[in-house]
Amino acid sequence: xxxxxxxxxxxxxxxxxxxxxxxxxxxxxxxxxxxxxxxxxxxxxxxxxxxxxxxxxxxxxxxxxxxxxxxxxxxxxxxxxxxxxxxxxxxxxxxxxxxxxxxxxxxxxxxxxxxxxxxxxxxxxxxxxxxxxxxxxxxxxxxxxxxxxxxxxxxxxxxxxxxxxxxxxxxxxxxxxxxxxxxxxxxxxxxxxxxxxxxxxxxxxxxxxxxxxxxxxxxxxxxxxxxxxxxxxxxxxxxxxxxxxxxxxxxxxxxxxxxxxxxxxxxxxxxxxxxxxxxxxxxxxxxxxxxxxxxxxxxxxxxxxxxxxxxxxxxxxxxxxxxxxxxxxxxxxxxxxxxxxxxxxxxxxxxxxxxxxxxxxxxxxxxxxxxxxxxxxxxxxxxxxxxxxxxxxxxxxxxxxxxxxxxxxxxxxxxxxxxxxxxxxxxxxxxxxxxxxxxxxxxxxxxxxxxxxxxxxxxxxxxxxxxxxxxxxxxxxxxxxxxxxxxxxxxxxxxxxxxxx
Amino acid sequence: xxxxxxxxxxxxxxxxxxxxxxxxxxxxxxxxxxxxxxxxxxxxxxxxxxxxxxxxxxxxxxxxxxxxxxxxxxxxxxxxxxxxxxxxxxxxxxxxxxxxxx
Numbered sequence: 001x002x003x004x005x006x007x008x009x010x011x012x013x014x015x016x017x018x019x020x021x022x023x024x025x026x027x028x029x030x031x032x033x034x035x036x037x038x039x040x041x042x043x044x045x046x047x048x049x050x051x052x053x054x055x056x057x058x059x060x061x062x063x064x065x066x067x068x069x070x071x072x073x074x075x076x077x078x079x080x081x082x083x084x085x086x087x088x089x090x091x092x093x094x095x096x097x098x099x100x101x102x103x104x105x106x107x108x109x110x111x112x113x114x115x116x117x118x119x120x121x122x123x124x125x126x127x128x129x130x131x132x133x134x135x136x137x138x139x140x141x142x143x144x145x146x147x148x149x150x151x152x153x154x155x156x157x158x159x160x161x162x163x164x165x166x167x168x169x170x171x172x173x174x175x176x177x178x179x180x181x182x183x184x185x186x187x188x189x190x191x192x193x194x195x196x197x198x199x200x201x202x203x204x205x206x207x208x209x210x211x212x213x214x215x216x217x218x219x220x221x222x223x224x225x226x227x228x229x230x231x232x233x234x235x236x237x238x239x240x241x242x243x244x245x246x247x248x249x250x251x252x253x254x255x256x257x258x259x260x261x262x263x264x265x266x267x268x269x270x271x272x273x274x275x276x277x278x279x280x281x282x283x284x285x286x287x288x289x290x291x292x293x294x295x296x297x298x299x300x301x302x303x304x305x306x307x308x309x310x311x312x313x314x315x316x317x318x319x320x321x322x323x324x325x326x327x328x329x330x331x332x333x334x335x336x337x338x339x340x341x342x343x344x345x346x347x348x349x350x351x352x353x354x355x356x357x358x359x360x361x362x363x364x365x366x367x368x369x370x371x372x373x374x375x376x377x378x379x380x381x382x383x384x385x386x387x388x389x390x391x392x393x394x395x396x397x398x399x400x401x402x403x404x405x406x407x408x409x410x411x412x413x414x415x416x417x418x419x420x421x422x423x424x425x426x427x428x429x430x431x432x433x434x435x436x437x438x439x440x441x442x443x444x445x446x447x448x449x450x451x452x453x454x455x456x457x458x459x460x461x462x463x464x465x466x467x468x469x470x471x472x473x474x475x476x477x478x479x480x481x482x483x484x485x486x487x488x489x490x491x492x493x494x495x496x497x498x499x500x501x
Numbered sequence: 502x503x504x505x506x507x508x509x510x511x512x513x514x515x516x517x518x519x520x521x522x523x524x525x526x527x528x529x530x531x532x533x534x535x536x537x538x539x540x541x542x543x544x545x546x547x548x549x550x551x552x553x554x555x556x557x558x559x560x561x562x563x564x565x566x567x568x569x570x571x572x573x574x575x576x577x578x579x580x581x582x583x584x585x586x587x588x589x590x591x592x593x594x595x596x597x598x599x600x601x602x603x
Binding site: 173206 | 598
């Protein structure tokens with residue numbers, strides 16, 4: 001089972017349906033398949049193994065992905081937002097490769113040894129070549145489908161390996177073939193080098209849902225394109241949703257065609273979810289939790305879960321708005337303690353997952369256990385009904401006097417304070433408690449008093465969770481997929497602490 | 502026939518095509534429309550007709566899991582014939598409706 005077969009099936013079942021682009025004159029499934037065939041035949045003739053993609057989101061992205069899949073070459077989308085030197089370093093790691101590069105980015109990546117460059121405009125011409133479109137598919141061994149450089153928060157990026165069987169298994173076990181109505185359209189604004197961007201292409205094609213690309217994200221651009229293209233579905237990372245809600249509120253835009261918004265890729269502040277439910281009451285909200293190494297989603301909080309939580313007086317049900325939902329039927333999940341023991345509901349530990357979509361593999365390093373379980377490095381707990389609450393990266397959890405404290409929980413509270421625009425909570429070394437709770441804040445207007453902020457936290461959480469160190473600054477550090485770099489703040493503040501006497 | 506994971510098979514009597522999602526060891530006689538399925542590359546034999554007992558049709562995108570042998574296939578193209586193993590009909594798995602999350 002390989003991912004190119006997903007497109008072949010779609011083109012066989014609904015050849016004339018629009019697969020990608022505007023409803024009026026987009027590319028049909030038959031046309032997408034023909035372009036992928038031509039592109040694949042051409043790529044197969046190149047003296048390269050990996051197919052690299054350096055460019056903005058756009059209709060050439062699914063063509064390049066499926067062209068690579070058909071000929072069994074790994075597809076490696078790179079983060080074009082990186083500084084040139086880093087981008088070139090990643091490109092060098094893909095050699096021998098052929099890189100499809102946006103015309104205006106060519107000068108940034110030219111001359112890297114082992115990486116041949118084809119301009120996107122040239123590749124488009126290749127995909128229109130009638131001879132190549134009618135050529136037989138070359139014989140291929142379908143093994144590695146996608147290589148993704150993880151945008152981790154530390155160190156040199158690792159290369160996550162996703163094989164055809166992982167991605168295909170994710171798609172066929174979570175999506176019903178061609179179940180989308182003809183008027184459904186998904187707006188893709190996550191970048192090409194993010195697992196959600198790859199998964200969106202595969203699941204949309206299999207569902208028969210048209211995809212529309214936002215080349216580069218701005219909240220205004222997103223709202224305008226969603227309205228113009230009558231977008232029904234979209235996936236957003238938390239920072240995107242917050243900014244989109246601000247634009248919707250300011251403009252009084254309701255997006256009547258919108259049916260489903262999914263979010264994931266980081267902790268969503270509960271206040272943002274509540275605001276979203278209020279501003280867009282006609283929309284189904286879905287929270288997806290997953291990792292690059294798990295081929296995207298492994299747990300979902302469904303629209304019904306959201307509605308039940310917001311309508312409930314039972315605190316146990318209500319708090320599920322802050323959970324990531326329950327594991328997919330095809331996924332096994334466990335919470336384990338430091339010695340590997342399986343923990344009971346309510347106990348916090350490390351999240352483990354197992355399933356056919358779980359790759360748990362980096363180039364030259366497999367982290368999957370022999371029995372198929374992957375340690376996610378995320379801390380979390382499950383309630384009695386199997387809802388997963390993710391507390392953050394295991395390394396970010398603050399251990400103060402033996403008590404595990406989730407930074408996200410404190411951040412959610414502080415973000416509700418009217419004078420706080422943004423906040424990061426992390427642990428700093430402490431002689432007495434091992435670690436103490438510290439925070440960096442961006443104030444909205446004049447900085448509030450720390451006494452006032454401390455009292456605000458104590459009014460909502462146990463007193464041990466009140467920050468002891470308050471650091472005000474103009475902005476917090478994020479990586480370019482919106483992940484907060486707590487570790488950077490922690491390092492800076494640790495260096496600033498007075499040396500022990 | 503040996504049904505390897507990822508191998509593709511087609512009906513000898515209709516348009517149905519399948520891909521093997523999960524294989525099991527041993528010899529399994531996978532049929533469609535009452536006749537053994539043939540490899541994707543093979544030419545269809547002449548003179549065969551759809552068996553009336555195996556003519557309920559196969560829908561593209563449906564998954565078929567056989568509890569007896571453990572074989573699982575995905576229909577990549579639909580057709581008039583239905584699937585069976587050694588004459589025993591195998592039914593489609595219940596589809597799980599999950600919300601879009603990507």
